[in-house]
Amino acid sequence: MGAKPSSARVEVEIHQKRFEAGPPRYSVPLSIDGGAPIEAMLDTGSTGLRVLPSAGPLTAKGVRPDRYVYRNGVVLTGAITPVRVGIGGLQVKVDVSATSAVACSQDRPSCPAAAIPTQQYRIGGSTPSDGFSAILGAGLRAGEAENPLAHLGEQAWIVLLPKPGDAAPGKLILNPTPAERARFTLFSLTRDTRRRGDFWADNTVPTCLSRDGAGAPLCAPTLLDSGAAGLNYISRSAPAFDDWPTDTSVNLRFGPPGSTAMSQSFVLGRGPARLNFSTPPASLPWEGLNAGVLPFYDFAVLYDAKAGQIGLAPRGDFSAP
Numbered sequence: 001m002g003a004k005p006s007s008a009r010v011e012v013e014i015h016q017k018r019f020e021a022g023p024p025r026y027s028v029p030l031s032i033d034g035g036a037p038i039e040a041m042l043d044t045g046s047t048g049l050r051v052l053p054s055a056g057p058l059t060a061k062g063v064r065p066d067r068y069v070y071r072n073g074v075v076l077t078g079a080i081t082p083v084r085v086g087i088g089g090l091q092v093k094v095d096v097s098a099t100s101a102v103a104c105s106q107d108r109p110s111c112p113a114a115a116i117p118t119q120q121y122r123i124g125g126s127t128p129s130d131g132f133s134a135i136l137g138a139g140l141r142a143g144e145a146e147n148p149l150a151h152l153g154e155q156a157w158i159v160l161l162p163k164p165g166d167a168a169p170g171k172l173i174l175n176p177t178p179a180e181r182a183r184f185t186l187f188s189l190t191r192d193t194r195r196r197g198d199f200w201a202d203n204t205v206p207t208c209l210s211r212d213g214a215g216a217p218l219c220a221p222t223l224l225d226s227g228a229a230g231l232n233y234i235s236r237s238a239p240a241f242d243d244w245p246t247d248t249s250v251n252l253r254f255g256p257p258g259s260t261a262m263s264q265s266f267v268l269g270r271g272p273a274r275l276n277f278s279t280p281p282a283s284l285p286w287e288g289l290n291a292g293v294l295p296f297y298d299f300a301v302l303y304d305a306k307a308g309q310i311g312l313a314p315r316g317d318f319s320a321p
Contacts, residue, residue: 007153007175010088014042014170016162020126023229023272024164024293027132028172030148031086032096033059039132041124042172044159044202044301045225045290046137048145049085049096050076053119055133058083058098066097066144069283071228071290073108074123077101085148088174092152097145105283124227138226140305142192142199149174150305155198156181157303160318161226161296164271171318176302180318184302184311185261187254191308200308203288206256209233212249219257221288224301224310228292230274235287244268244275252291254312262312264298272297 004010015027027039030049038055050068051058062079069075078099085092102121104111113121125131138149138159149157153175162170173180187206192199203223209231210217218233233239244250246269253263266273272294280287295301300318302311 004089005153006090006092008090009173009175009177010090012088012172012174014159014161014172015039016164016166016169019124019130022126025124025132026161026170026226028087028136030134030136032083034084034086037086038134040134040136041132041227042138042159043135043225043227044138044303045223045227046070046135047139047141047143047147048137049094049134049148050078050099050137050145051096051134052076052099052102052121052123052132054122058096062098063095064144068097068143068145069105071284073105073111073281073283074113075103075105075111075283077103080144087148087152088172090152090174092148094146094148094151095144096148105281107281107283135227138303140189140192140200140202140303140308140310142195142197147305149303150198155305158300158318159226159296159303160300160315161293163297173318181302181304181311183313183317184300185254185313186302186304186309186311189308189310198305198308200305202303202310203286203290205254205310206259207289207291208253208257208259209289210251210253211244212251215243217253217257218289222254223288223290224295225290226293226296228290229272230276230292231294232276232278232290232292234278234280234290236279239277244277250275252295262299264295266294
């Protein structure tokens, strides 16, 4: 059978895996140039499909250099290479990054890639022998490597992650229906002007983090990051950690200050609800709240690369695959 039309609504299983004592990681199956499916780590905190040497060589030749720095200090260097990506029976031609070297940024020399040979490195794991041989950056920001999901049909997708311990997979809904999209509260993003096209600053979702009955809230542009555990408030003037102790009841409210649209509550120090304060490294000067994977445990998340919007809907609105 041939490939489905690129605008067809399809569901792709999101798999959950925990490597040793590390946090849960999420992946989706995809293929490159008609090859056997591989599991690519699903990372909404980055943009672009990057393929590591452990996945095997790509048949196409690179056309220009690429260098990408992740928040944990891992630096992937390679060549932008045009390939055909298959996911959920859909096919799309995009530029991906074929990684040829793995290193740590100068400001984070002890990153997860430290002292690991490039040919052995896998991303998202706890040791050189585990992890994934590709990473699908499902974000909306501009980059040399492209996000295949942003080039399929309606340029929209829904992420419904499995919760920790769930036996069933989650699902990635490509080209959701108008009825599905109508369930979401939408947040418009500012345009990312570093490249021409439909690119958006997906790290500008407005949120306020507050303690029950105590102190002023922390309001900041926010990134929803399926590849990060816990919350990380990144600022050159971060507040004192002692003001946010373990066992504090906290509310994360989405929208501008005073908004009552969408929120989630949790207790710091329990499960993934860990709050860290840090200053931005030179390699990634962005300041804001990286909310990590936590919002995905309460919400289904819609990404719309055409309209430049991120949406939230209660998980219960979407049944298991």
